[in-house]
Every structure is written in C-alpha cells, then in structure tokens.
Amino acid sequence: MLKLFRRWWKYLTAKLSSDFSERADPKIQLEQALTEAQDQQRRLKEQAANVIAHQKQTEMRLNRTMAELEKVNGNAVQAVKMADAAATSGEVTKATQYTQTAEAFANRLIQLEKEVEDLKTMHLQSTDAANQAKRAVEQNAMALQQKLAERQKLLSQLDQAKMQETMNKAMSSLSETVGEDVPTLNEVRDKIEARYARAKGMSELTETSVESRMLEVETASMNVEAQARLEQIKGQLGINTAAVADDIPEIATPEKQEATKPDATP
Numbered sequence: 598m599l600k601l602f603r604r605w606w607k608y609l610t611a612k613l614s615s616d617f618s619e620r621a622d623p624k625i626q627l628e629q630a631l632t633e634a635q636d637q638q639r640r641l642k643e644q645a646a647n648v649i650a651h652q653k654q655t656e657m658r659l660n661r662t663m664a665e666l667e668k669v670n671g672n673a674v675q676a677v678k679m680a681d682a683a684a685t686s687g688e689v690t691k692a693t694q695y696t697q698t699a700e701a702f703a704n705r706l707i708q709l710e711k712e713v714e715d716l717k718t719m720h721l722q723s724t725d726a727a728n729q730a731k732r733a734v735e736q737n738a739m740a741l742q743q744k745l746a747e748r749q750k751l752l753s754q755l756d757q758a759k760m761q762e763t764m765n766k767a768m769s770s771l772s773e774t775v776g777e778d779v780p781t782l783n784e785v786r787d788k789i790e791a792r793y794a795r796a797k798g799m800s801e802l803t804e805t806s807v808e809s810r811m812l813e814v815e816t817a818s819m820n821v822e823a824q825a826r827l828e829q830i831k832g833q834l835g836i837n838t839a840a841v842a843d844d845i846p847e848i849a850t851p852e853k854q855e856a857t858k859p860d861a862t863p
Contacts, residue, residue, distance in 0.1 A: 624752065624755060627748060627751055627752070627755075630744075631744060631745065631748055634740075634741050635741065637737070638737050638738060638741050640735075641733060641734055641737050642734055644730065645727075645730035645731060645733065645734045648727050648729075648730040649727045649730060649731070651723050651726075651727075652720070652723035652724055652726065652727040653722045655716060655719050655720045656720055656723075658716055659713065659716040659717060659719075659720050659803075661714055662709060662712050663713055665709055666709040666710060666713055668707065669702055669705050669706045669709055670702075670706055672702045673699055673702035673703050676695050676696075676698045676699035676702055677695075677699045679691075679695040679697055680692050680693075680694075680695030680696040680698075683695055708811050715740070740797050752777055786802055
C-alpha cells in the first residue's frame with residue numbers, strides 16, 4: 598500500500614509540474630531565473646567576503662606575531678647581556694635571575710617562531726582561498742551580465758513568438774470554422790462562385806432561346822419603322838435626305854440578312 602501511495606504521489610507531482618510548466622508565463626519565469634541568479638551572486642559575494650576577511654585576519658595575526666617575535670628576541674638578547682654583565686661584576690644572584698629571565702624569553706621565542714610558521718601556512722592557504730573566491734565572484738558576475746544581456750534577446754523572441762502565434766491563429770481562422778454561426782472563407786467563396794456560375798448559365802440559356810430571337814427581330818423592325826418615319830419627317834421639312842442617307846449605315850433586318858446569305862446550292 599505504501600509503495601502504491603509513493604507511486605501515486607510521484608505521478609501527481611510530475612503531472613502538476615508538467616501542467617505548471619505548460620501554463621506558466623515564460624516572461625515571469627525569466628524574471629524568476631534572473632532574480633535567482635542575482636541572489637546567487639549576492640550569496641557568493643558574501644561567502645567570498647568571509648573568506649577574504651579570514652585571510653586579512655590571518656595576515657594581521659601574522660604581522661602582530663612577527664612583531665612580538667622580534668620584540669621577544671630583543672628582550673632575550675638583552676637578558677643574556679645583563680646576565681653576562683652581572684656575572685662579570687660578581688653579582689651571582691642577579692646573574693642567575695637574568696639568566697632565568699633570558700631562558701623564559703627563549704622559551705617564548707620558540708613558541709612564537711612555531712606560531713609564526715603556522716600563521717604563514719595559514720596565510721598562504723587563506724590567500725589562495727581568497728584569490729579563488731575573487732575569481733569565482735568575477736566569473737559569476739560575468740555570467741550574470743551575460744544573462745542580463747540575454748534577457749532582452751529572450752524577451753524580444755518571446756514577443757515575436759506571441760505575435761507569430763496570433764498571426765497563425767488569425768490565418769487559421771480564415772480556413773477553419775470559427776463557430777457554428779460563422780462560415781469559413783472557403784465556404785463563402787464556394788457559395789459566390791456557385792451563384793455566379795448559375796447566373797452565367799442562365800444568361801447563356803437566355804441568349805440562345807427563341808424568345809430572345811423574337812425580341813431581336815421585333816427590335817430590328819421597330820428600328821426600320823422609326824427610320825422610315827424619320828425620313829418622312831425630313832421630306833416634309835424639305836431637308837435633303839439623300840446625302841444624309843448615304844452616310845447612315847443600312848440596318849440589317851432579318852429579311853435582308855436572309856437575302857444576303859450566299860446560296861449553298863451549286
């Protein structure tokens with residue numbers, strides 16, 4: 598049962614993580630990544646500062662110990678001289694006291710020399726650590742600057758992607774059904790072309806029908822009668838119609854068209 602619960606929990610966690618990744622705004626995620634990088638740089642600088650501070654403290658201890666070593670060495674030398682002078686003057690008690698003091702300075706001198714050696718080793722190690730920390734901060738700062746510079750590029754690409762997605766959606770709406778009540782462009786085009794083709798076909802049928810020929814004959818007859826009446830009016834007015842008639846093209850009536858047709862018989 599526990600194994601099944603663990604498997605279910607892992608599946609649920611993976612599903613929630615996948616859904617979050619799909620729905621998360623890339624712009625906000627980019628800002629989060631940059632904020633995390635800046636926080637990492639701040640923490641790294643704090644750690645480097647602590648390492649450098651330890652190196653500085655070790656250096657100050659070394660300088661202070663070396664100064665004390667030099668002082669103790671001078672005191673030991675002075676105690677030896679004073680013991681020697683007391684022994685020369687016959688002051689045995691003072692000579693013994695100065696000798697014991699010189700021995701104490703000598704013991705302190707040995708301790709300080711060992712401490713100086715240890716501090717020198719520590720100083721070298723802390724100096725190397727401080728230099729590494731400085732390089733790490735510099736490298737991370739350069740990486741952060743590159744991320745900040747890449748941020749603008751990624752934001753520009755994100756805006757272009759959004760614009761392209763909007764354009765793709767708009768273009769797909771021209772060829773896909775937007776809704777139940779909205780026809781597609783292809784459907785509207787097919788409807789218009791079918792209507793135009795039907796109107797064109799009806800026009801061709803009308804032009805070749807008997808009624809259209811009869812209307813054409815009647816129109817020609819009316820034109821002949823109108824021309825004759827016009828000639829009659831001009832004659833009554835005394836207008837010379839011969840010259841005008843020569844310039845007016847003769848209207849071809851159906852009878853004249855039949856008369857002018859070439860004889861098909863040999």
